[in-house]
Amino acid sequence: MKKLRLQVVNEVGLHARTASIFVAEAIRFASEIRVRNVTGESDRVDGKSILTVLTLGVEKDHEIEITTDGPDEEQAAAALETLIVTDFAGKL
Amino acid sequence: MPQDPSTPRVLTGIPAAPGLAQGPAVLWREEALPVPQRQAALPDGERGRLHAARAAARAEIERLKAQVEATAGSGEAAVFQAHLMFLDDPALVKLADSAIDTGWNAEAAWADAVEHFAGQLDRLPDPTLRARAADVRDVGRRVLGHLLGKMAQVLELRQPSVVVARDLAPSQVASLDRERLLALCLAAGGPTSHAAILARAWGVPAVVGLGPSVLAVSESQSLLVDGSRGEVVVNPDAHLLRAFRERAGRAAERAGAERAAAREPAVTRDGHRVEVVANVGAIEETAAALDAGAGGIGLLRTEFLYLNRTAAPGEEGQLDAYRVVLKAMGSRSVIARTLDVGGDKPLPYLPLDREPNPFLGYRAIRILLDHPDVLKIQFRALLRASPGHDLRIMFPLVTTLDELRRAKALFQEARDEVRAAGHAATERIPLGMMVEVPAAVALADRFAREVDFFSIGTNDLTQYTMAADRGNEKVAHLNDGCHPAVLRQIQRVIEAGHQAGIWVGVCGELAGDPDAVPVLLGLGLDEFSIAAAAIPRAKAIIRRWSLAEARRLAAEAINLDSAAAVRERVRAYESAA
Numbered sequence: 045m046k047k048l049r050l051q052v053v054n055e056v057g058l059h060a061r062t063a064s065i066f067v068a069e070a071i072r073f074a075s076e077i078r079v080r081n082v083t084g085e086s087d088r089v090d091g092k093s094i095l096t097v098l099t100l101g102v103e104k105d106h107e108i109e110i111t112t113d114g115p116d117e118e119q120a121a122a123a124l125e126t127l128i129v130t131d132f133a134g135k136l
Numbered sequence: 137m138p139q140d141p142s143t144p145r146v147l148t149g150i151p152a153a154p155g156l157a158q159g160p161a162v163l164w165r166e167e168a169l170p171v172p173q174r175q176a177a178l179p180d181g182e183r184g185r186l187h188a189a190r191a192a193a194r195a196e197i198e199r200l201k202a203q204v205e206a207t208a209g210s211g212e213a214a215v216f217q218a219h220l221m222f223l224d225d226p227a228l229v230k231l232a233d234s235a236i237d238t239g240w241n242a243e244a245a246w247a248d249a250v251e252h253f254a255g256q257l258d259r260l261p262d263p264t265l266r267a268r269a270a271d272v273r274d275v276g277r278r279v280l281g282h283l284l285g286k287m288a289q290v291l292e293l294r295q296p297s298v299v300v301a302r303d304l305a306p307s308q309v310a311s312l313d314r315e316r317l318l319a320l321c322l323a324a325g326g327p328t329s330h331a332a333i334l335a336r337a338w339g340v341p342a343v344v345g346l347g348p349s350v351l352a353v354s355e356s357q358s359l360l361v362d363g364s365r366g367e368v369v370v371n372p373d374a375h376l377l378r379a380f381r382e383r384a385g386r387a388a389e390r391a392g393a394e395r396a397a398a399r400e401p402a403v404t405r406d407g408h409r410v411e412v413v414a415n416v417g418a419i420e421e422t423a424a425a426l427d428a429g430a431g432g433i434g435l436l437r438t439e440f441l442y443l444n445r446t447a448a449p450g451e452e453g454q455l456d457a458y459r460v461v462l463k464a465m466g467s468r469s470v471i472a473r474t475l476d477v478g479g480d481k482p483l484p485y486l487p488l489d490r491e492p493n494p495f496l497g498y499r500a501i502r503i504l505l506d507h508p509d510v511l512k513i514q515f516r517a518l519l520r521a522s523p524g525h526d527l528r529i530m531f532p533l534v535t536t537l538d539e540l541r542r543a544k545a546l547f548q549e550a551r552d553e554v555r556a557a558g559h560a561a562t563e564r565i566p567l568g569m570m571v572e573v574p575a576a577v578a579l580a581d582r583f584a585r586e587v588d589f590f591s592i593g594t595n596d597l598t599q600y601t602m603a604a605d606r607g608n609e610k611v612a613h614l615n616d617g618c619h620p621a622v623l624r625q626i627q628r629v630i631e632a633g634h635q636a637g638i639w640v641g642v643c644g645e646l647a648g649d650p651d652a653v654p655v656l657l658g659l660g661l662d663e664f665s666i667a668a669a670a671i672p673r674a675k676a677i678i679r680r681w682s683l684a685e686a687r688r689l690a691a692e693a694i695n696l697d698s699a700a701a702v703r704e705r706v707r708a709y710e711s712a713a
Contacts, residue, residue, distance in 0.1 A: 055492060060264060064221070093227030095253045095272070098265055 045113040046121040049082065050128045051105060058102035062132060067094045069127055075114025077124070082107040091124075144372050147346050149321070151366035152332035155341035156384040157298060157319035158377070160356045164301035164308070167289045169280050173244040179236050186232060186242040189282035194223055196278065200310050204334070206420055215306050218268070219275045228253055243283045250276030274305045293317065298359045300350055309334045319343075319361035321368055323350050335363075339669060343368055394672035398429030402664075402675040404657070408683040411663040412675050413469070415643055419457060422464040425668040429675060432468035432526075434591065434665020435643040436461060438475055438514065448510060454517035462525040469526040471591065471665075472518055473570065474511060474543075476500045476532040495599060500533035501543060508546050515550035519561040530568040530591055535575050540586055570643070572596040577625045584636035591665065592629055594644030598622050616699035617646035623655060623694050623702070630660045641665055651703040653677045654710075658690025680713065 054062050070077045070091040077091035083106040089096040091110065102108055108128070112120040176182045201216035222228070228249055235245035250272060257269035281289075289308070291299065293316035301308075303324040309331045320335050325344035335342035341363030353359065353370055360369040360380045369376055402412045413434035414425035425433065441449045441457055462470055478491075478499020491497040504511040518529060531543050544567060554561050569576070569583065572593030576583055584590065594617045599606055601622050604614035616622075626642070633640040641663030646652045648670030656664065657678060664674055689709050693702045 059262070060268075090227050090230075093225050094221055095225045095257075096227045098268070099256045099260065101260070 045111060046117045047109065047111045048121055048125055049107055049109050050125060051107050052102055052128055053104065053131050055104055057104050057106060058097060058100060058108070060098070063097045063100075064094060065132055066124070066127060067092060067097055069123055070120070073112070073114070073116050073120035073123070075112045075117045075120045077120060078111040078113075080109040080111075082109050142371060144376055145370045147350055147368045147370065149343040149346035149350075149366050149368065150325075151363055152322075152325070152344040153320070153335035153340060153342035154364040155319075155339065156363070156380065156387060157341045157361045158372075158380060158384065159296055159298045159318040159359065161300050161321075161353045161359050162291065162293060162297040163351070163353065163355055164291050164299055164304065166302065169277060169284060169286070171243050171247045171280070172241065172284075174241050175239045176236070176241040179239065182236045182240075182242040182245070183233055185283060186236065186246055186279075189242070189246075189279045190223060190229075192282045193275065193278045194220065197223065197275075197307070200307050204306070204310050205418070215271065218271055219307075222272050222275050223279070225253075243280060246283065247276065247280055250280075270305065274307060278307070298361055300353050300359075302348075302351060304331045306331075306334070314338055314340070319359075319363065321346055321350055321359070321361060323348050390676075391672070394676045395428075397679075398427075398672040398675060400429070400675070401431070402678040404678060404681055404683045404686070406682040406684055410657065410661065410678060411641070412671055412678070413641075413663060413665045414668045414671065415665050416461075416668075419460055419464075421668065422461055425671075426464070428668040428671040430468075430668060430671055433461070433465060433470040434641055434663055436470055436472040438472055439477060442475060442477065448513075451513050451517045451520075454514060455520050458518055458521035458527075462521055462527060465525070467526060469528060471528045471530055471568070473530050473532055474501065474514055475504055477503065495596070495605070501531050501539055502533065502535075505539060505542055505546075511543070511546055512550045512553070515547050516554050519551060519554045519565070520559045522562040522565060523560045525562075527562065528566040528568060528589070530570055530589070532570045532593070533573060533596075534569040534571075534583070535573045537579070537582060537586065540569060540583065544586075568638075571629050572600070572644075574600050574625070577629055580629045580632035581635065584632045584638055587638065589638050590629055590633045590640045591663075592626055592640065592642045592644065594622065594626070594642055594646040597625060597644070598646070601625060617644065617649065618652055618655070618693075618702045619699040620694050620696050620702060622646075623659070623690075626656070626661075627659050627690075627694060634660060639663065648674055650674075650677060651706045654681050654686050654706055655690050655693045655702065657681060657683065658686030658688070658693075680710075685709070685713075 052058060056062060058066060078088040079091040079097060079100065080086055080088040081100045081102050084101050086100055089100060091097065110121065110124050197216050197219050201213045205213040231252060232245045232249040235248060236242060254269045254272040257265055257272060260266055290311055293313050296316045296318045298319045298321060299312060299317060300321045303322055317340050320331060320340060320342040322331060322344040323346050325331055332342055332344055341361050343361060343363055343366050346368060350368065357371055360372050372380065401409055403409045411431050413432040414430035415435040416422060416425055416433050417437040418440045441454055478494050478497060518527060534540050547567060551561065566588035568587045568589035568591060570593045571577060571580065571590050598615055598617045602614045602619060604611040606612050606615040630640045639662040642656060642661055643665035647656060647664040648666035650673060653674050654677065666674060689706065692705060696702050696705060
């Protein structure tokens with residue numbers, strides 16, 4: 045299992061489009077992926093569910109915790125980290 | 137005191153789609169789907185039923201998406217893509233399945249799960265996200281309908297009718313029988329709602345935002361609908377009916393005459409010819425464009441190749457599409473605009489954030505210059521499709537000379553690559569730019585030296601110039617391209633273009649606005665690129681004017697104080713003629 049904490053730098057946080065990019069990326073992996081809004085003190089939710097991620101209320105500069113668990117947990121964690129840390133570079 | 141049902145009443149709403157229609161009302165009453173709740177003996181069976189219902193819903197949504205894409209374009213069909221994402225959301229499905237596991241039937245489990253998530257969206261602070269709740273519920277109803285063995289609610293129109301409803305979801309509008317739909321009247325909604333956009337694409341008059349009073353209309357009651365003025369007359373008396381029929385008759389006659397003359401060139405009374413061409417957003421639209429008398433395509437929106445796909449279109453796929461369009465247009469010129477997407481036009485594989493200010497944001501040429509590979513694929517496909525045709529290319533939202541030069545350099549690279557691969561391409565492909573940003577207007581003289589033509593994007597230029605969002609109902613009234621401020625900008629661009637020896641066109645809605653046509657003519661516009669449906673009318677107007685008169689009108693117009701004054705002046709000229 046891999047766990048990482050990241051700060052979301054995007055202007056709109058994890059909003060409609062950034063959330064859908066995030067979920068589209070998460071869906072690519074077989075591992076279980078959970079996301080928690082640390083700043084907003086939310087529960088851990090399924091990172092592959094757009095409906096749930098939309099309700100996390102992740103704003104700019106909020107910290108999120110991503111947990112990946114499964115056969116490709118390393119790649120999943122790396123991919124999602126890149127996404128957040130580079131502010132969705134290449135996907136926008 | 138109850139109103140005498142036999143007196144005519146006039147209801148006012150927001151004009152959503154132009155035109156006049158008269159006919160009996162048919163009310164769309166939202167069917168309340170009963171959700172049976174029972175303890176089911178076999179959770180496996182219930183899970184299977186839910187799975188099958190979702191599969192049936194998926195097939196329906198895919199079909200609707202394809203239908204709407206064909207009749208109203210890819211942008212409109214994008215909402216169904218979102219429906220598909222919600223339909224397959226793992227958390228939603230899991231919640232429903234767990235309820236089934238505790239013994240509930242599929243209907244109750246699914247309905248509860250849908251309402252759980254829709255309710256969560258309802259409570260979010262952001263209105264864009266809250267609007268998604270309606271989409272989730274629409275998808276929920278569709279699946280529920282399958283579980284109950286009910287067909288999706290379909291309103292059968294036994295005769296040509298005016299449909300009246302509180303509001304209609306995109307899938308519901310798409311299900312109406314176009315042949316019998318005379319007009320659409322909605323209590324809710326605005327001019328940019330899906331219902332309005334579909335009505336416009338279909339040429340069906342529509343009025344929205346009428347308020348709850350329109351729902352008091354009785355079944356079969358006679359209605360007069362004026363989609364251009366946003367008015368509905370309920371129960372017209374003989375006098376009103378006659379007057380309306382005369383107006384509608386005159387409008388139909390005029391439209392008929394215009395269509396008959398549509399294929400003739402647009403030449404003013406004093407022999408000045410201008411080009412009237414079409415804005416086209418899908419391959420299927422080329423036939424309608426030719427039918428309406430388009431002299432070519434002044435704006436080929438290439439987004440249709442990129443929307444509603446899971447991966448970016450490759451060179452070969454694009455090549456095929458461009459070839460079809462060019463072949464249909466024969467020797468007529470076709471101007472392809474490079475990919476113009478942004479935060480407001482989503483692409484699933486190149487997902488773009490919803491920015492706080494999409495119109496001032498990362499879009500169009502700005503994105504493509506960061507993805508030169510995507511731009512070059514488009515260039516190569518266009519180059520390879522070009523032999524034997526009059527293809528031209530233009531760039532959207534060009535703001536700086538550097539952007540233009542980089543785009544042109546990439547085009548050169550693409551040309552070299554095509555040549556190296558041994559493919560044929562037309563030697564000289566004119567490259568132009570859209571002028572839609574005030575910075576480009578200000579430096580039009582500099583830009584004119586580096587392009588082969590200008591195409592003024594008046595939709596966006598008006599928004600930027602008047603600093604008003606046309607989607608914001610509080611300020612939308614400022615968004616009038618007939619405002620002298622916008623006209624002066626257009627004048628400046630035309631003058632700069634002509635000084636540098638290049639032609640100038642307009643590819644925004646303004647070029648099809650009957651009040652604006654004579655003014656643009658008088659300002660020296662060379663090309664009017666508009667929706668196919670607006671072409672016959674625009675040509676008819678141009679033929680009624682002489683260039684000399686139009687110039688006098690234009691000179692006056694740019695010195696007036698308001699858009700209203702300009703429109704009044706144009707009409708004064710026309711009635712004096």
